[in-house]
Amino acid sequence: MIAGDLLALLVALPLLAAVVPLFLAPQSPRTARALTTLVLAGQVGLAAAVAWVAATDGPITYVVGGIPAAFGIGLFADRLTAAMVLLVALGGLGAFVADRSARDGPYLSLWLLLVAGLTGVVVTADVFNLYVFLEISGLAAYALVAHARGADAALAALKYLLVGTVGATLYLLGVGYAFVATGTLAMADLAPALAAAGHDSTLVVAAFGLMAVGLGVKLALFPLHAWKPDAYASAPPAVAAALAALGSTVAAYALLRVTYGVFTPAFFEAVPMVRTLLLAVAAVSVVAGGVLALREPDVRRLLAYSSVSQFGLVGLGIGLASPTALTGALLALVGHAVAKGGLFVSAGAIAREFGARTVGEYAGLARRSPAHGAAVAAMAVSLVGLPPTVGFAAKWYLALGAVEAGSWAVAAVVVLSTLLSLAYAGRLVERLYLGEGGSDPTRGPADPPTVATDGGRGDRWALAVVLVAAALVVALGLASTALADWFAPVVEGWL
């Protein structure tokens, strides 16, 4: 039972700890901050322990409060869950230490709530509980986006809130339809109950449609993506990094869980139309996200549009429903999270240090900060999908899966995505290395108030996080076969 307790602690630790900084920070901001960092580090340790147990003893289940899963809430962790939990913990810690400018109580508490909510979405085995955690992480995210100074952030956060809540409520409506069809909410019981209710019944199809659209909003698939660039561009840099790395990633994980753990591939076979629609939306996202990124001068908005394109790729993998394509989708999910998180941390640090926010202002920055330049280049290469990065492995598996399934259109979209991302990421890297002058060295940081407090120390941390992310992107790329093997039991279990 120790393993199950670990799983419960994974959610309980940040959730309960979130209360403390709110009250501690007014007395002692330094202690509150240190405590938050400690909790986030502890979360990484817990996640690693869960991953270890899931790898050695197989999937972990836990029933909260001893109430049977049909009425109560279950938690579940297999190898995929463990990997995601570890990703959330590392992303939460990495983005947090990278930016030391904000340190008031609410910010720290919200940060822990965000991590608790995201972890909850990943480990829950109950579709309604998933909604609650989705909203906990959502609320924390809205408030964190609004934490940046100025009215831009408030407007972006409000837009994010309105769209995000509609998405979550549509998901809830889908849960309602599934509940009416089956009378249960536990993922493990839903799978056979939905099959018994008939996968092609209107109720079940509506349930999937609503849940998928609801999660699609959180994934920011085109045309439900409009909240993303605004929110990421006006959020505090650390928040943008955490959300870019984890927010949509966790929603995509939830979509995978719902699709394969609850509705199962038999649903796709019963209603091929749903699969076609999913593939179409994902393909349009890939292309539209790429084209929008291509036209965007602001670096953070460019990166947000690139996410729209990347999550389209994940959607393609989900829609193809073959082991190879699903492995590709999972690699794309992990690779995008690491690369995009690192790129946003870097964008934040570069904005603080050089005041550069647009692609034009990035001109020649690699000469002034070679470490940032190299790291950004490595992560951009992963977005494009060139070896030896994890992005290459993801696209390779996806393209292979599409060819195996005989979906030439999907294979063409994957190749097209490489060309599009080569164009927008290449533009960024080209400016970075070959651009002349550009950013005026005398101009200094654009908004000094956000740096001030501890001079260069915060940016050394940011640089460290960026370098670790870049190293991870390459290391995961080199170890992509091992990563695929790690996911293999989960993927085989689904199909």
Place this chain on the structure above:
Amino acid sequence: MTELPFALDGWFAHAAYALLVGIGLFVLVDDENLVKKVVGLNIFQTGVFLFFITSAYRVDGRAPLVVGEGPFVNPLPHVLILTAIVVGVSVTAVALTLVVRLYDEYGTLREDVIRELRAEARREVAAAEATEGSS
């Protein structure tokens, strides 16, 4: 078999839920007033909540207390929606806080006016940079 009360009759309850969801979404998308957008969001959510509640109803069902004879209404959707209402209240609170902040900044609740003010501010910054560059 007892007649269903009109308010919970199958088609009526579903028509009411669909209407509330539709009205809520329409107000949320169409209205320029930010407070009304939040109100629209609330109506939309309420529609979904009521859908859950109607799913719990059964003819002659009683409150599901352990004492007494059945049949009972299904308590599970009630519990779920209690949670969802709490979530909805929190969302509304955060949304209204943001609206207050926007009102402090722009002195208006209308999104189109805020958009215009922002566009104007951007133009002024661009003009200031242009004169700075030429001087």
